[in-house]
Amino acid sequence: MISLPVFQPLQADMVRAQLKHSWLENQILNKSPGDVVDLWHRGAWEALQIEFPHRLDLATGLANTIEEGFSPAQLVDLLKPFAELSRELKAEIRLAVHRAYLLASGIAALKPSLSKAVDALRAELEVLNSVWNLPKSVEAEELVRRVWEQLLERAHGLREILEQLPKGIWLP
Amino acid sequence: MRYYWFDHTSGDAEAPRLDGLAQLAVRFGALKIDGPPLSSKLTEFNNTVFFVHAGGETGDQTNWENIADRREKRFVVFVSSTPAGLSSHRDRLDVFCIKQSLERVVEDLTREEEKVDQLRKSFEEGDPKWDLFLPLEWPEWVLAGYLVRLAQEQGVTVDDQELPGGRSFWLKVSEEYEMLASRLGITGLSKEALAKLLAHVSNRLAK
Numbered sequence: 001m002i003s004l005p006v007f008q009p010l011q012a013d014m015v016r017a018q019l020k021h022s023w024l025e026n027q028i029l030n031k032s033p034g035d036v037v038d039l040w041h042r043g044a045w046e047a048l049q050i051e052f053p054h055r056l057d058l059a060t061g062l063a064n065t066i067e068e069g070f071s072p073a074q075l076v077d078l079l080k081p082f083a084e085l086s087r088e089l090k091a092e093i094r095l096a097v098h099r100a101y102l103l104a105s106g107i108a109a110l111k112p113s114l115s116k117a118v119d120a121l122r123a124e125l126e127v128l129n130s131v132w133n134l135p136k137s138v139e140a141e142e143l144v145r146r147v148w149e150q151l152l153e154r155a156h157g158l159r160e161i162l163e164q165l166p167k168g169i170w171l172p
Numbered sequence: 173m174r175y176y177w178f179d180h181t182s183g184d185a186e187a188p189r190l191d192g193l194a195q196l197a198v199r200f201g202a203l204k205i206d207g208p209p210l211s212s213k214l215t216e217f218n219n220t221v222f223f224v225h226a227g228g229e230t231g232d233q234t235n236w237e238n239i240a241d242r243r244e245k246r247f248v249v250f251v252s253s254t255p256a257g258l259s260s261h262r263d264r265l266d267v268f269c270i271k272q273s274l275e276r277v278v279e280d281l282t283r284e285e286e287k288v289d290q291l292r293k294s295f296e297e298g299d300p301k302w303d304l305f306l307p308l309e310w311p312e313w314v315l316a317g318y319l320v321r322l323a324q325e326q327g328v329t330v331d332d333q334e335l336p337g338g339r340s341f342w343l344k345v346s347e348e349y350e351m352l353a354s355r356l357g358i359t360g361l362s363k364e365a366l367a368k369l370l371a372h373v374s375n376r377l378a379k
Binding site: 075089093172 | 323344
């Protein structure tokens with residue numbers, strides 16, 4: 001497989017990069033349990049309530065469109081030499097190229113792992129949200145710490161799978 | 173290293189007439205030369221790069237090819253107003269043809285000044301990195317050709333007449349491919365050859 005950095009922004013690639021870098025690495029994995037306990041003591045963590053659910057939805061969307069997102073079939077509509085191709089021939093080439101890509105890339109096999117990882121992280125974030133508003137106590141602090149430790153594991157897992165995705169279009 | 177330019181259309185003018193050659197000369201600090209050095213004086217031109225718009229009585233391409241010598245670091249770079257017409261010189265490491273628009277090449281070198289430094293260094297080392305003259309652009313025709321070959325492999329019947337431009341589709345693929353592949357030892361327009369070229373472009377774009 002040849003991985004082609006694309007000459008136009010690729011939606012799937014942008015989402016992959018944002019999830020891995022802007023979200024997981026810069027907002028979750030860079031925080032120790034101690035850091036999150038500090039945040040908890042300070043009160044509301046806006047990102048937890050507003051941004052994280054949005055990122056999870058993006059991750060779910062990425063999992064749902066993983067087969068099309070990095071497919072070279074998209075090039076049939078982007079390349080200037082194909083601009084005047086008949087609609088029927090474009091469709092035939094698009095389909096054949098996509099089929100070859102699915103067979104060669106095995107990307108469909110990543111879909112269940114990616115969905116599972118997203119769901120696991122979502123579940124852990126829901127637990128964190130539920131303990132976040134507990135009255136401040138030593139026990140509650142310990143709970144926040146433990147939940148965050150679990151959440152870090154889930155975040156690492158998701159990051160590993162995002163690392164396996166293409167960084168651009170894959171040509172079979 | 174010393175640098176010279178020759179333009180058979182310039183006559184006595186102090187600057188090249190060929191569009192882009194003056195800017196290329198400025199990039200390298202190249203001085204004018206009136207023709208290929210005489211064979212008796214060749215050693216005086218060791219460690220020299222010649223930018224040549226060949227033609228006319230004094231400027232036949234073969235005369236310049238004959239003075240190029242990698243061991244003596246005499247290198248010749250051919251430029252032209254019709255670059256696609258230049259031959260590839262695949263077998264020679266001391267002669268290079270800029271088969272793309274010279275204005276684009278100069279624009280690229282102006283934008284990426286470190287390429288000029290890298291080229292100078294490679295000339296001094298006697299191992300010219302000719303690739304650096306090639307502006308990095310997406311080879312859309314090669315990509316399109318690759319996808320057609322892939323579709324044909326999957327059983328799609330693609331008649332040349334159905335392709336944009338008919339038979340000239342593959343001519344355009346071939347021209348773009350030749351510009352990029354001339355130093356890579358790749359031949360033919362098979363899916364494997366196109367893949368090798370695309371992998372090379374991909375690696376360069378990733379840097």
